[in-house]
Amino acid sequence: xxxxxxxxxxxxxxxxxxxxxxPAMILFSVVTFVxxxxxxxxxTIDGQLAAGVLTATLLFASMLAINRLxxxxxxxxxxxxxxxxxxxxxxxxxxxxxxxxMFLAVLELIAVPAFGVLLLGPSLGPALLGLIGVLALADxxxxxxxxxxxxxxxxxxxxxxxxxxxxxxxxxPALIATARAAGPLLAARTSGTPPGKWMAFLGLYDLVxxxxxxxxxxxxxxx
Amino acid sequence: MGPQRPAIELRGLTRHxxxxxxxxxxxxxxxxxxxxxxxxxxxAGKSTLLRILATLLRPHAGEVSVLGEPLPKRSFAVRSxxxxxxxxxxxxxxxxxxxxxxxxxxxxxxxxxxxEELLAAVRMERRAQEPxxxxxxxxxxxxxxxxxxxxxxxxxxxxxxxxxxxxxxxxLVEPLIGRDAGATRVITSHDPQAAxxxxxxxxxxxxxxxxxxxSPDQVGAAQLRQLYA
Numbered sequence: 001x002x003x004x005x006x007x008x009x010x011x012x013x014x015x016x017x018x019x020x021x022x023p024a025m026i027l028f029s030v031v032t033f034v035x036x037x038x039x040x041x042x043x044t045i046d047g048q049l050a051a052g053v054l055t056a057t058l059l060f061a062s063m064l065a066i067n068r069l070x071x072x073x074x075x076x077x078x079x080x081x082x083x084x085x086x087x088x089x090x091x092x093x094x095x096x097x098x099x100x101x102m103f104l105a106v107l108e109l110i111a112v113p114a115f116g117v118l119l120l121g122p123s124l125g126p127a128l129l130g131l132i133g134v135l136a137l138a139d140x141x142x143x144x145x146x147x148x149x150x151x152x153x154x155x156x157x158x159x160x161x162x163x164x165x166x167x168x169x170x171x172x173p174a175l176i177a178t179a180r181a182a183g184p185l186l187a188a189r190t191s192g193t194p195p196g197k198w199m200a201f202l203g204l205y206d207l208v209x210x211x212x213x214x215x216x217x218x219x220x221x222x223x
Numbered sequence: 224m225g226p227q228r229p230a231i232e233l234r235g236l237t238r239h240x241x242x243x244x245x246x247x248x249x250x251x252x253x254x255x256x257x258x259x260x261x262x263x264x265x266x267a268g269k270s271t272l273l274r275i276l277a278t279l280l281r282p283h284a285g286e287v288s289v290l291g292e293p294l295p296k297r298s299f300a301v302r303s304x305x306x307x308x309x310x311x312x313x314x315x316x317x318x319x320x321x322x323x324x325x326x327x328x329x330x331x332x333x334x335x336x337x338x339e340e341l342l343a344a345v346r347m348e349r350r351a352q353e354p355x356x357x358x359x360x361x362x363x364x365x366x367x368x369x370x371x372x373x374x375x376x377x378x379x380x381x382x383x384x385x386x387x388x389x390x391x392x393x394x395l396v397e398p399l400i401g402r403d404a405g406a407t408r409v410i411t412s413h414d415p416q417a418a419x420x421x422x423x424x425x426x427x428x429x430x431x432x433x434x435x436x437x438s439p440d441q442v443g444a445a446q447l448r449q450l451y452a
Contacts, residue, residue: 010315080307
């Protein structure tokens with residue numbers, strides 16, 4: 001636990017100093033909402049269409065963070081510094097996933113209200129709590145799969161391409177579940193409760209990929 | 224009491240990178256507390272050897288024992304007992320020197336006081352408050368040396384340890400990484416005379432193979448010329 005906290009603290013400090021990842025994600029998301037506004041030629045959207053736009057935007061924004069997740073380790077010797085320490089290597093997986101999760105949470109703090117203002121027809125108010133629950137599970141999926149894919153990509157030459165090429169197909173089930181869960185929440189008349197079936201699916205997806213990532217991560221760091 | 228085990232024992236060590244063989248059939252023994260100078264031209268395999276000893280690379284053939292532990296099987300056990308100073312300082316450029324050292328100290332469960340002790344030893348207390356990217360190469364090297372000795376390792380693997388250090392800074396780091404530090408040392412240097420002056424044993428590499436292994440007084444000028452030709 002101490003190792004995870006140390007690694008996480010270092011990553012959050014680096015992001016606060018450089019402000020490279022989270023601002024880029026936020027800017028990308030807001031610009032994407034504006035583009036959708038014009039591309040769909042509609043003043044507002046709701047229901048499943050709104051859920052699809054929101055989910056796809058957050059997914060593509062997360063790719064910016066995933067591509068940058070291990071940049072400092074790769075370019076400034078952080079991998080060697082970590083590998084030389086007598087600590088469990090899976091701590092890096094947990095810490096990076098936690099960092100990515102936090103970046104996504106900060107992104108959504110700004111992007112979701114922006115989505116509500118720029119595109120969404122119905123008010124976000126009744127849907128908010130349910131939406132937070134959906135995004136909490138979706139972010140876990142993005143964080144775990146994103147960290148795994150980023151660790152695979154970091155040792156390859158086409159690392160900016162590998163992330164989307166490998167990560168996006170892996171995330172399709174989570175994308176579908178997130179959009180299906182959020183659709184009813186963003187409808188004109190919503191109960192405010194996300195469908196249990198899709199929430200359960202997301203939870204199961206998170207668990208399976210968390211276990212898979214934990215099992216293989218150590219091998220990804222070996223040379 | 225039996226004879227002390229060697230700190231390092233290599234038998235037929237071989238390592239490839241794709242089709243290129245970086246090290247081929249390298250064998251050497253280093254006694255505990257001794258200093259081994261590893262000499263050779265650029266690309267001879269010196270850094271690869273250090274990285275294998277540091278458990279960052281696996282050997283592809285041969286036997287490796289570091290501080291009595293066979294590698295790579297017991298890599299985890301040996302990491303807390305060795306320190307590597309490589310080409311890269313392994314410091315994050317956007318963090319301050321102090322933040323970098325505290326990060327490495329926390330990874331190893333060491334108190335912050337140890338960081339302050341080392342910063343004082345290399346006279347970097349004030350400048351350690353600045354981001355590493357703003358420091359000179361000599362200052363970064365001093366911080367890197369502090370990082371290496373944070374946990375008082377029994378084995379020091381030093382790739383060009385005095386690179387970018389002026390004579391004053393070299394004197395400051397001497398108690399940390401010099402002979403009197405008490406550790407077994409493996410040193411590489413582009414200045415063979417300087418390396419030989421502080422070595423108890425010499426391993427000369429040429430294209431990944433052992434060109435010579437013995438004591439420093441057996442290395443003559445002609446051999447050095449041939450090695451670096």
